[in-house]
Amino acid sequence: MNRDEIVNKRFSHSLFGYNMAEVDEFIDEITCELDDLAQRLENAQRELDEKEAELAKNAERLKILAREIKKYRE
Secondary structure, three states: OHHHHOOOOOOOOOOOOOOOOHHHHHHHHHHHHHHHHHHHHHHHHHHHHHHHHHHHHHHHHHHHHHHHHHHHHH
């Protein structure tokens, strides 16, 4: 389920149905929370990508260092 599906969800009316203002308010709260979670996920993914790039760079440096150590020992 995505944000638009939540925002556009409509319920049928009945004689003793829900207070639509309360339903709308709750949907607003849910969409705000969903937006917040989506932003946090995006930030976490960006941070993960940065850390993975840093790890790859450090792995390459370690390979170079290992080759240099091997040459030195020979």
